[in-house]
Amino acid sequence: MSETQTMSEAAPHVRIRAIGPGHLGQRVQIRGWLANKPGGKGRYFLWLRDGSGIIQAVAEQEKSSPEDWEAVESIGLESSIIVEGIVKAHPRNEGEFELDFAGIKVLQAVSDYPITKKEHGTEFLMKHRHLWLRGRRQSAILRIRAEVHKAWADFFYDRGFFRVDTPIFTPNACEGTTTLFEVDYHGDTVYLSQSGQLYNEADIGALGQVYCFGPTFRAEKSKTRRHLLEFWMLEMEAAFYDFDDNIRFQEEMIAFTVSRILERCSAELKELGRDPEKLRPATQTPYPRLRYGDAIELINKSRVAILMEQRGLSEEKALELLYSGKATFSDDTYDDDAEKTRKLEPFRWGDDFGAPDEAAISAQYDRPVFVSNFPTEIKGFYFKQDEEADGSLRVDPVFAALPDDMKLPGMSGHTVQGADCIGPEGAGEMIGGSQREDNFERLMENIEHHQLPLDFFQWYLDTRRYGNVPHSGFGIGMERFVAWVAGGSDTPVHIREVITFPRMLHQFEP
Secondary structure, eight states: OEEOSOOOTTSOBOOGGGOOGGGTTOEEEEEEEEEEOOEETTEEEEEEEOSSOEEEEEEEGGGSOHHHHHHHHHOOTTOEEEEEEEEEEOSSSTTOEEEEEEEEEEEEOOSOOSSOSSOOOHHHHHHTHHHHTTSHHHHHHHHHHHHHHHHHHHHHHHTTOEEOOOOSEESSOSSOOSOOOEEEETTEEEEEOSOSHHHHHHHHHHHSEEEEEEEEEOOOOOOBTTOOSEEEEEEEEEETOOHHHHHHHHHHHHHHHHHHHHHHOHHHHHHHTOOGGGTGGGGSSOOOEEEHHHHHHHHHHHHHHHHHHHHOOOHHHHHHHHTTTOEEEEOTTBSSGGGOEEEEOOOOBTOOOOHHHHHHHHTTOSSOEEEEOOBGGGSOTTBOBOBOTTSOBOBOHHHHHSOGGGBOTTOOOBBBSEEEEEETTTTEEEEEEEEBOOOHHHHHHHHHHTTOOGGGGHHHHHHHHSSOOOEEEEEEEHHHHHHHHHTTTTSOOOGGGSSSSOOBTTBOOO
């Protein structure tokens, strides 16, 4: 511990983010850590961070007391310190500020911080995630995440929605998937929640318009840069919302949130090298819409283009290889080199989108796009199906026109009133939503078709037995959304960077 005589009791403590024109010429106190210390030979540029931002304090030996200068020379990266200085305008960067060093108190001098300026591998950084968080890039991403969280809360509150908290322990899967984490619940088997949606559908009976926000768990053994085993998801549900109401709400929420980030996180975007102009189109609604059936041709053209680029083939040869069933390509969304080589076949009715397919779709637009009306067979049991005027199930016209070899076996041609919101710049699926099935008999058929345990769904069916109303909802993953906003195509952000302590395949420490 070292304390100098030049510290002033009158200097107010100010968070770096709060420093503005009103502080010019004032002596202020910054409490935080040393992020960098370039210089030497009588002058150091002390880069200080306090979690809210970063600022430079220029320390000169000839203007400092011997005690202060000795303290300045003693500190290394991540030393905890209190620094006082006079606020002045940055000499080159308009709107930014720096400090003329006036005093220092060293709480702990550090000399052996393990994360240095040299290049560190991902394995090392993940092992030291508790320290890696302190980096300028990582903390900027986390500040954007916090602002997204606040924007979502404001958006829902201002529109009369109530936040509810749904269970993490659940007796059944939401969509019949087997990728769940089992938990011994005093002799019974329960699962870590993969969604709060079914509970939200019950909550609207009490509150009308609700949302929940909490951790979600998926046990998929995936090693892509878009997947976490534990992530945070906001889920909305609203009574008397139809499919179109749901889509409009989603695009308004995204536009509001992006506008908030542009307004309040300009320093973070600059730190990350993120071009705000690439985000600005997302503030304008409505967003484009594309039906699943109309995306098939687009995706197949993109798959031919992938083979042409990666194999150096002509269009004719690439097309022939694609339909031969022997094509492979390198999928860079996978982190594991052994998994990057993927099989590539024509996209047929009944296939679900992969990351390259979503990227091909998003490349057509400068803002998020909604892809709607997916085949019934690849969506959850709770999706409301498209109907004709007489209430019968509609057969999609694209399906009816496709040759049989462009349809997967068992496809009915029926579609759902649901949509995925795919982000631009290769962001992938950010939102999945739908109008929920409110026809009791059809819902029962769907539960049986998906071979779900009917006993566990009796409570859910009660929401259709008593006071059944049209309703819709969606889920949006915090991490994918933040990765797009913070990085996009400028400086791509890996999913592990947008949560403090990521849980990935074989990654559960620290």
